[in-house]
Each structure stands twice: as C-alpha cells, then as structure tokens.
Amino acid sequence: MYSVNVRDHFMIAHSFRGEAFGPAQRMHGATYVVDLEFRREALDADGMVVDIARATEVLHTVLAELNLRNLDEDPAFAGQNTTTEFLAKVIFDRIATRAAVGELGPHAQGLRSMRVRLNESHVAWAAYEGKL
Amino acid sequence: MYSVNVRDHFMIAHSFRGEAFGPAQRMHGATYVVDLEFRREALDADGMVVDIARATEVLHTVLAELNLRNLDEDPAFAGQNTTTEFLAKVIFDRIATRAAVGELGPHAQGLRSMRVRLNESHVAWAAYEGKL
Amino acid sequence: MYSVNVRDHFMIAHSFRGEAFGPAQRMHGATYVVDLEFRREALDADGMVVDIARATEVLHTVLAELNLRNLDEDPAFAGQNTTTEFLAKVIFDRIATRAAVGELGPHAQGLRSMRVRLNESHVAWAAYEGKL
Amino acid sequence: MYSVNVRDHFMIAHSFRGEAFGPAQRMHGATYVVDLEFRREALDADGMVVDIARATEVLHTVLAELNLRNLDEDPAFAGQNTTTEFLAKVIFDRIATRAAVGELGPHAQGLRSMRVRLNESHVAWAAYEGKL
C-alpha cells in the first residue's frame, strides 16, 4: 500500500457545550495543522499516488472555508461541538466530495482510502480515516 | 475510524542482558516521549473519541509509576529486558486495565483499540497496538 | 552563557482591527506552544540555571490566565491587537514580575535574561527577549 | 502488534517527465528523511522487534546506494519517474531482499510487515508498506 501526505493549517474560534468540556465551554480557539494522507494499492500512470499540486490546492480550498472564523457562527455546525475529531471528519467528507467530482484529477479514482489528522498542539491530535 | 492522541514523557535508568545489546548492557537511561492513541468507530455523546482530560490524567498516572526510576530495581520487570517495545506493551496493558475499570469515563466503552508509542530519540521509536 | 527552556501551550480566541490584518479581522483563534528560556552567566549552587519545576509551574500559572478565553473580552488588552509578538511581551512581563517577587526561588536572582517564543503553527512563530 | 522505527536520510538529484510534474520536470533535488518501521506479533527471544543496530546498518547501506547521486543516471531507474512514493517502494524492496538473506539477524524471520516513509519537506511525505 502506497501513501502520500500533504500538510496545511487553519486557525479558528469556537466554544463547547457540556460539562465534560470544563473551561473549554468558554469561547477560545485553536491552530490546527492538518495532515491529509491518501492511500492506494498501485501507483497511477505518472508513478504517483495523487497529483500533489492538486491535493495541496484542494486541501487549501477546504480549509479556507473554515480558516479565520468563529465556528459557533457557522450554520453547518449548529448544535454540534466542533471537537478536533469532529472537524477531522468534516474535512474528510469535504475532500471526499471534491475527489468524487474529479478535483484531484483523472487518476484519483484509484485512491482507496484517506486520513485527515488535525494536530492541535505539541501534545494532542485527532484524526479520521475511511475508504474513498 | 476516529482517533485521538495525547502525549507525555518519562525518564528512566536501566540496563540490558544479552550480547545482542552490546554497550547497552551497561547501566544507562532514556527519555521516552509517549504518544497514547485511542481509536473508535463512532464518536460518543459529547462528540469525542475519549475525554482528553481523563486520558491525559490516566497516562500521567501510569507513567508516574515508572518515571525517575531505575527499572532494573522494579520487581515487575525481574528477569526482563525493558526494551522500548517491551515498555510500550507494559504501558498499553496498564492503561487498558484502568480503562476497563472506568477511569476513562462512562463513554470509554466504545473504544475499539489503542496504540502506545515510545519515542526514544530523534531517530528511533517503538510501539504496541491492540484491541481494547 | 547558559540557558534552559521549558514548554507549555494555551488556546485562545481573538480578532484584529486594521486593514493590514485582512481576514484575521474576523473572530478566530490560535494554539500557542510557548517556549520560555532563561539565561545566566554561571550556574547556581545546585548546578542549575533555574529550578525547572518552579519555572514550569510559573509558566503554567501565567498561561492559565489567558488559556481557553476570548482575548477581545480581557480588559488588560482593551484597544490592543493581541498579535503573537504582542502576547510574547505580555507573557514576558508577567513572568518577569513573578520572578522579581521570588516565585522562581532564591537562586533566580542570578538570571540575566529571558526569552518567550510563541509557536502559532508549523510555519510561523514570534518571540520577545529582554533582560531581567 | 509491535513496531520499531529507525531513521536516516539521503540527498539526491533527479528530474521528472510528464506535464503533470510542471516545473519539477527540470533537474532539481531533495533531502529524504527516511523512517523504516518493522512490525511483528510477538517479541523475539531478546525482547526485541528487530536488532536495532542491524536495522540501522541495513538502512544506511541501502540509502548509501542512492545517496549523493543523480538518480536520472542510475540504470535501475531508466524510464521511471523517481517520485517519492516510487522511491519508498524501491527502498522497501531492497531492505526486504536483505532481510530475506539474513542481514537483519536470526530472529528477523518473525517480522510480519514493514513500512518505509520518505519525508521530503515539512509539508509532504510518501510511504510504502507491505508484508515481509
């Protein structure tokens, strides 16, 4: 199995609801350094897992929808705690949708699975992985 | 599959027995930066893989049993080479035991698997992963 | 010249005023991984630059005043853009004040200078350094 | 499942053919920081996944065949784009061959799988993993 990973980041504000979150119920924020990993069984005709330039661009586009915003005001997340693991899945789904309509290029249909990891500090990260 | 990782560290002295270990048969030591990763299929009621505050606390408690000690004098490791990979399993088992008795909170029964990785330098690490 | 560094982090929300900040004028947030470095010419009676346990505790206390908050609502920063470099100076001053009243222990009067560095992503950081 | 990882690096020149590579069709180069990970179900008689000293030596030997060279002039890669993912597989195969003839020591037959990851910058890496 081959894999390729590209990295970018975004910075947001949000707050959580529920006693389990303690002081994180207050409005606060985070920098998320995002690792986007694609996996496939065999390389494409160009000897690549994915066109890295396109993957980098799609990742940047998806993160731009979230970057420098207050997620509490985003209707897409109404009634949701935007935990790191939840956001990993949101980004996974949005990239999967763009992959499905061809934004990663013609060879990307060979991709098997994908992993999105959000590094939120030097001591914590969360991820979501699934099939494509 | 979702995952969440928390990080902490511990510092110990030990020595190894067996020619395969060369100069590491002498009393020496290591800093282990520990990555503890939990995985589950679906998020819990709070939108989390695991209560990070509790996970951090349980990891710290388990590492405190080893931290700033000479492992050669710990009866738990009598007759054992406390290699990095062996210690990864020790920490895995101790955290699994605490998870089983509820120390990670009520939602933690949804956890599927766990991985413990010990980073021992900028060029070497070892890990153990298994089901919960 | 000797130096010692300890690391911790905090997560906040804020927004900036001024065209120069572009989309960062919106409410957003950041994780700041903080490096606190102390410098002195000669080691103290215990062979240390500073008591690391106390330094770690003082850093944690100072960051706790900011952690998990919306800095736009903190009266201490009224009318200020809480840029990364500005926050580095704020943390510098607060630690210097605590050092001056003895919170770093009796030997800490030998400290010459200090540096506070805030890492805000994998591609950007800011710092402030000065005499003590 | 246990795993152990060792790290080394190599620096090469190469160029790519095909429009998908854009300006990377020009002669350029890369530093690849290589992570070599071995996995097995149970530890060997010495409590190890693999003899780390031997693993480090085999990795260094394999990388030395590529290090400080222009890959475009290496007959082994004639007609191939030496992408990062392609090189990960090349290194995987060369280490697997050496493992098969005993260069990793007598206990290495217990190894189940292996992963070779090439970190090419702070924002990109590729890997190949497979059974042994």
Added chain:
Amino acid sequence: MYSVNVRDHFMIAHSFRGEAFGPAQRMHGATYVVDLEFRREALDADGMVVDIARATEVLHTVLAELNLRNLDEDPAFAGQNTTTEFLAKVIFDRIATRAAVGELGPHAQGLRSMRVRLNESHVAWAAYEGKL
C-alpha cells in the same frame, strides 16, 4: 527585542568542487526548509514586527528564483560552491534588497536585523544573520 519567523521550502540540485566535499562532489540535491526571522526593538503601529502576509510572499518569491533548479547552471553562482551556509547568505541578501525597496511595507524600516536558516535534514542546518 521582538522577532517574527515565517517558514517555506525549496528543492534544488547541485554539486560541489573540492576534496573537502568527498562524495558530495557528485551531482546530488537537497530540500531546504527555510526559516526567515525578522527582529526589531519596538512594534510598529499595527502591533507587528512585520506584515506576515508580505513577509511570507517575499520569502516565497525569493525561493521561487531557486526552487526546482540545478544551481550549477545558475550564472549567479558561477565558480561558487553553493553550500547551505552560502545559500543562507544569498537568500538574506535578496530579501534585504526587497525590504530596502519597500516590498515588506511601509513599517518595515523599523526592522533591525534578519536571520535566514536553511534546515537541510533532521540532523543539519546552517544560517546567516545580519543587520538590515
């Protein structure tokens, strides 16, 4: 003294002349992850050391002149060994020139000094720093 750092990277091929370089006399290459640090005594009117967006853009522009090329063919380096430390100075000078003509914005005249660090692997880096 305040400082701000931004990071980018470039990938090149080159070779060295002189016995001191051993096998690095062959055509090879490198990824250089570049840290560009600006320093000044007081913050500007916006509470910044430098406009980070402009600094990032200027760094990218300067690195693009070198990126994905064979430095042995660049007339600017004729007769020169393009060692990491030499390249750090080249990038320093090119950014200083752009700063002098206002590309970093109107407040940038308050900048005191600058440092350019090229990280070439996980075990080596070189830098050049000087006044502006």
Added chain:
Amino acid sequence: MYSVNVRDHFMIAHSFRGEAFGPAQRMHGATYVVDLEFRREALDADGMVVDIARATEVLHTVLAELNLRNLDEDPAFAGQNTTTEFLAKVIFDRIATRAAVGELGPHAQGLRSMRVRLNESHVAWAAYEGKL
C-alpha cells in the same frame, strides 16, 4: 554571522543530590539529542563554516565518551550534579579542546563561537554557548 549545526544523541543514567531535585534524586536517566552549532564571521576557503563531516565525527566521539553509561560512576563528575546545563558545558569544553588541537581541520581557526544544546524531552532543553 554564519552558523552551522549538526545533531546527534546519547543516552545515560544518573541521579541528583539536593532537595531541589525532588524525585530526580533517585537513579534515573535521559536521552539527550544534542545540537552543536558553530559560528563565524566569514566563510572559509571552501565556502563552509566548518567541515561538517569532521564536526559530525568530533561530536560523535565526544558523545561516545558519555553514551550508554551511568554518569554517577564517572570520576570526571565526582561531587557534581550532572544537570542538563552542566552537561552542555562539559560537551562544549571537550569539543573546544579538540578544535584547539586541529581535529576540526585547518580552516576551523576562523570559528568565533560555539553553542551546545541538549534537548532532553519534547518540553525541555538546556544549552551552553561561548567563544572559541
């Protein structure tokens, strides 16, 4: 001012004396990832700060004197707490001595200063710097 840095590591056991050290008075250990930085005003005849191959070799030789040992049994440290900052100075002095007798090569007399940094975990490091 130019600088060049090389990295290596060593792993030791030791214990401290004095109440200030708390549980670190017990026998324990550490991995120290060492950054050795050389600085000079102008490059040498080969366009280098220092011959990196020689610098790497001298660093390795000096660390080998300490590596995989119990520092409490080393006569050189009798009556001394081998704190991280103290060890940084020990390594500085030993490398300076080797530089003075020519082990870094003929051009190394142009070196101005040196810095030795010992990274002991993901949250702490200490350093010593001085003239050559």
